[in-house]
Amino acid sequence: MTGRRSRRDFIKAAGAGAAAISALSDVGRVKAESAGSATSGRVLGANDRINIGFIGCGGRMKSHIGYIVKRAKEQGDVQPVAICDIYDKRKREAREMTGVDEKSVHHDFRELCERKDIDAVFIASPDHWHHGHAMAALKAGKDVFLEKPFTYTIEEAREIAAFVKSSKRILQVGSQYTSFDHFHKARKVIEDGLIGRIVWATAGYGRNANKEGGEWNYDIDAGAS
Numbered sequence: 434m435t436g437r438r439s440r441r442d443f444i445k446a447a448g449a450g451a452a453a454i455s456a457l458s459d460v461g462r463v464k465a466e467s468a469g470s471a472t473s474g475r476v477l478g479a480n481d482r483i484n485i486g487f488i489g490c491g492g493r494m495k496s497h498i499g500y501i502v503k504r505a506k507e508q509g510d511v512q513p514v515a516i517c518d519i520y521d522k523r524k525r526e527a528r529e530m531t532g533v534d535e536k537s538v539h540h541d542f543r544e545l546c547e548r549k550d551i552d553a554v555f556i557a558s559p560d561h562w563h564h565g566h567a568m569a570a571l572k573a574g575k576d577v578f579l580e581k582p583f584t585y586t587i588e589e590a591r592e593i594a595a596f597v598k599s600s601k602r603i604l605q606v607g608s609q610y611t612s613f614d615h616f617h618k619a620r621k622v623i624e625d626g627l628i629g630r631i632v633w634a635t636a637g638y639g640r641n642a643n644k645e646g647g648e649w650n651y652d653i654d655a656g657a658s
């Protein structure tokens with residue numbers, strides 16, 4: 434999240450897809466503002482489309498792709514242009530969803546990042562790849578939507594944060610529960626003094642699962658070798 438972002442933009446973000454889109458509206462604005470200085474090779478005008486590349490097209494990315502494809506059809510301000518995965522089945526599925534051509538299906542993320550026609554990169558690869566994929570995209574001049582967890586280690590997170598600050602790129606981490614509207618409304622209510630002096634605050638989040646094996650343990654894809 435950057436200071437360039439208005440509260441109104443931010444409050445629009447209600448879920449993961451919406452948060453991503455909200456970040457993207459910022460990407461478009463900043464690109465338009467910094468016309469001439471963008472290193473991605475493309476300079477966007479205010480009415481231009483934001484070209485998106487997707488790295489790691491598994492379960493999570495499918496919902497982002499679905500959202501972007503829907504928005505591309507309905508509003509036309511975004512466009513999926515390239516995908517990257519190392520698993521053929523996922524490449525196939527993501528290609529079908531996005532409709533990109535064969536040469537825009539990448540096995541090596543570096544090829545996708547090097548493309549001049551991409552403005553923003555969505556990353557939903559496994560956690561240990563987040564740093565490598567995000568740094569490659571940022572260094573190639575792209576703005577980034579990166580799934581949570583931000584990185585695998587704290588050192589990696591610090592390195593990315595420092596690079597984002599010095600390069601003035603935009604990176605949003607897909608932690609939708611911290612982007613939800615009500616937290617920011619609560620902050621505004623407090624800042625505006627609407628509920629007086631705060632003496633006590635509580636918050637909670639529970640996710641007990643009855644599923645066998647526990648929450649977040651998925652079966653290995655049947656087609657995986």
Ligand SMILES: NC(=O)c1ccc[n+]([C@@H]2O[C@H](COP(=O)([O-])OP(=O)(O)OC[C@H]3O[C@@H](n4cnc5c(N)ncnc54)[C@H](O)[C@@H]3O)[C@@H](O)[C@H]2O)c1
Nearest residue numbers: 489490491492493518519520523557558559560580581582
């Ligand atoms: N925000 C949320 O609520 C939420 C929900 C689910 C998952 N996630 C996060 O999203 C990420 C992906 O989770 P998932 O459940 O979709 O996992 P997944 O295994 O279904 O998808 C990961 C994909 O990345 C691909 N991949 C692996 N290494 C790669 C590489 N070097 N280059 C390109 N592609 C590569 C895999 O083949 C796979 O298709 C994780 O970091 C996870 O924590 C976030």
